[in-house]
Amino acid sequence: MGSKYGTIVMGPAGAGKTTFCSALIQHLRNNKRSCFYINLDPAAEDFAYEPDVDIKELISLEDVMEELHLGPNGGLIYCFEFLLENLDFITDPLENVTEEYLIIIDMPGQIELYTHVPIVPNLIKALTRGSLNVSMCAAYLLESNFIIDRAKFFSGTLSAMSAMLMMEIPHVNILSKMDLVKGQVARKELKRFIDPDTSLLQDAPESGLVYEYKEGVDNGENDKADSVVTGESFARLNRAVGQLIDDFSLVSFLKLDVQDEDSIGAVLSYIDDAIQFHEAQEPNEPMDDMNEPEMG
Structure with missing residues (x-):
């Protein structure tokens, strides 16, 4: 039985997951490699490439919300619970996928699926074990605009780390849409975000940690206890988050610009290394070409 290889593309809404999958x-295709594309977002509509498996053929978020009177988040969780009860919808088509293929799974953006409910981990276990035995890597996208607001960046980094701990598979973290921050962040400064540097949180006021005083509202001045919305409390909270990330030393990012072929290739090389894709491919023996019969 040959191995199977795949990547599951995750991250918050707006991070550019489907755009990354298309790129x-x-x-x-440009490099003559085969892929098998699975869409697991029951609300997705437009695709540059038609999925080989589309969850909407099994269940759609719109139908669930209408029939069960659920909101978007509750409806999405219901869709995935339904998928787990009908796993053959995914597993049967994957049985015939060979080791030459890269399986690409496009996920929705609701962060709770990756951080504090076991739905996606259970799905990954079903794919990485048993007869399928897919060697899987998670690609977690975080929008590069997050680096403009450093507190927001560290919050996103913490979510990435939480997903890493939940998934228990090799993980590649990616700063997407790098073209949007060109000229806004110096290269030297950008390096501090690629390997998150907690000293970024000490750089006020640009860090976003300074509480803005506003007239006519309660700024917490009369509260003897330090209010959670004051600058110092907010700063301490973010320093604690930063220290947690620093203590684990798990999260670093790759830069992604989907308009740049070299950037996509670099990210793919990390994914291939994580799933050990090339190790399973048959090498060409030096004598193979010499032993081929001459064509008349």
Whole structure:
């Protein structure tokens, strides 16, 4: 039984997951590599490439919300619970996928699926064990605009770390949409975000940690206890988050610009290394070409 290889593309809404999947598929095609594209976002509509498996053919978020009177988040969790009860919808098509293929799974953006409910971990266990035995890597996208607000960046980094701990598979973290911050962040400064540097949180006021005083509202001045919304409390909270990330030393980021073929190729090389894709490919023996019969 041959191995199977895949990546599950995750991250918050707006991070560019589907755009990354499309760019990755195009890059694979340009390099004569095969891929198998799975859409697991029951609300997605537009695709540059038609998915080989689309969860909407099993269940759609719109139908769930209408029939069960659920909100978007509750409806999405219901869709995934339904998927787990009907796993053959995914597993059966994957049985015939060979080791030459890269399986690309496009996920929705609701962060709770990756951080504090076991739905996606259970899905990954079903794919990485048993007869399928897919060697899987998580690609977690975080929008590069987060680095403009450093507190927001560290919050996103903490979410990435939480997903890493929940998934228990090799993990590649990616700062997407790098073209949007060109010229806004110096290269030297950007390096501090690639390997998150907690000293970023000490750089006020640009860090976003300074509480803005406003007239006509309660600024917490009369509260003897330090209010949670004051600058110092907010700063301490973010320093604690930063220290937690620093203590684990798990999270670093790759830069991604989907308009740049080299950038996509670099990210793909990290994914291939994580799933050990190339180790399973048959090498060409030096004598193979010499032993081929001459064509008349």
